[in-house]
Amino acid sequence: MRNWRRVLVAFALFGGALTGAGSWAADGPPRAEGEAKGLVLRGDARCTECHDEVDAPEKLAIGKTRHGTVADGRTPSCVSCHGESEKHVNEAGRGSGPTPPVDVGFTAKNPAGAEARNGACLACHQGSTRIFWQNSTHSRRDVTCTSCHKVHDGHDKVRDAASQPEVCMTCHKEQRAQMARPSHHPVPEGSMSCSSCHNVHGDNPSQLAKNSVNETCFSCHAEKRGPFVHNHQPVSEDCTICHNPHGTILSNLLKARPPYLCQECHSHDSHPSQLAVLPGDRTTSTSVLGTVGRGCLNCHTNIHGGNSTVNSATAGRFRR
Template sequence: MRRLLAVLACLGSFCAGAAYAADEPKEAPKDIVLTGDAKCTTCHDENDSPEALAIGKTRHGTVADKRTPGCTKCHGDSERHVKEAGRGGGEAPPVDVGFNTKNPASAEARNAACLNCHQGSTRIFWQNSTHSRRDVTCASCHKIHDGHDKVREAKTQPEVCATCHKEQRAQFARPSHHPVPEGAMSCSSCHNVHGDNPSQLAKPSVNETCYSCHMEKRGPFVHNHQPVAEDCAICHNPHGTNVANLLKSRPPYLCQECHSHDSHPSQLAGLPTGATTSTSLLGTVGRGCLNCHTNIHGGNSTVNSATAGRFRR
């Protein structure tokens, strides 16, 4: 009888404790990085998804900024993803918006999540850009959760661009090139990758983009060289060439693409046999048009002569 009473007493104590524990409110999960991220970080914590928590080291992790989005702002509420995660031994269904490599949403839907905040400024025409029309997503170039976004640094940006633009990567390896491999410039120095003009340039035209640095070539000149005024890329390849000054080919071959031999008859390379001022012989020396025509981008000579407009010094 004493044993029975002892067992009943223990059982009563256990039931009372269980009832008290059931009535005690559960502690709400706490946010780890972003405001309101507890819904996601309950599963995606430092053990299972440390790369996701690295967003705290980026601008998207600045909790003091009221504009900072939470997880659901970009990924959607994803109620089904939360409710069915881990059930049946299978993978959780995809989140609503995307940024999921296993179950990605459409490129348009993924970009829409970013454009909710980043639509203005240089990205205002993103939908009409070449990148957008070819289903390139923001996450194709940007690492949203990574504290080191390579595309935002001059030295590492070309690595990201060269993933697709392999021809330009090869051109930058040529002897004459803009200092992009050296880190003094980046692709975005000339290009607005979110823009809508044909080459996604930082300025409305090729010339305006070049004039951002090469102001001395802008003019206006008394005597304008028409190819220069039309398009710098007629003579230059900005990514790199095997000829000095980024020229597509060396003079006189480059110049003779437009200029016939009327003023300078066709000549074989060679040296004059004696002292002479004849252009039919001097044109062979060095085979360089710029030996005489030094102001090839435009001349300001006001001398009243037939040769004043020939871009000589």
């Protein structure tokens, strides 16, 4: 049976029946009715003849992924990703010489160039969120589709919120450290993931999901969008002026503790330049009120913008 199929394959190849890459993917090889061998992908017999349950059981888990939906005419065969690999098919395991590599290898042992590897995937996946892949930071830094996606595993870790951060943080150590700090988005807990904020296939600044920091934040923190009667300029400009989205030691993801945070910008002669102390005497003058306890935010509670029109001279200062 095996030999018979090899002859058939050879005949098809040398007889010129296969004219271009992808013919197998389109039609698949002839497949006998009731064939015992469980072919996991469309038209994979040319490869699974050798890479079968005995030789590579873990590789066949690809059959459990979306790529294994054989009823879907758009799904790949082995050769869609690895190339026709004629030399490999004909010479692998024969003679004493080394096994010739496949056309497109994805492992350290037989690496094709980044472009060839990505090209194998983009042939089908250039659309959707990957439309600007070529301009993304990842692409420009030679990070490939398969640096993140494990296509042969039944479980592609990077697409599961719970396991995704582990994949990213093998390269992004700084974010790993930040996510471990006391104040962080619930990413380590698994209820959010890096891709809640990032489209790692895209070319937005910092590969964000939306085209600015604030638009990204507003997708969940809509109440901070405004417009408010009284806007606070840095808030409208960029949330990361005050917050580190990945994690901080201070509460509320703050980069610095008030009053110091505020005094990076507000430091002139009136009370904004005061340190957090209690006033020495009974007074209502803001110039000697100090910043009391929690500091500036005791009074300027609506720091992201306020809508109060009561006594608007002071309400304009983000007080209730």
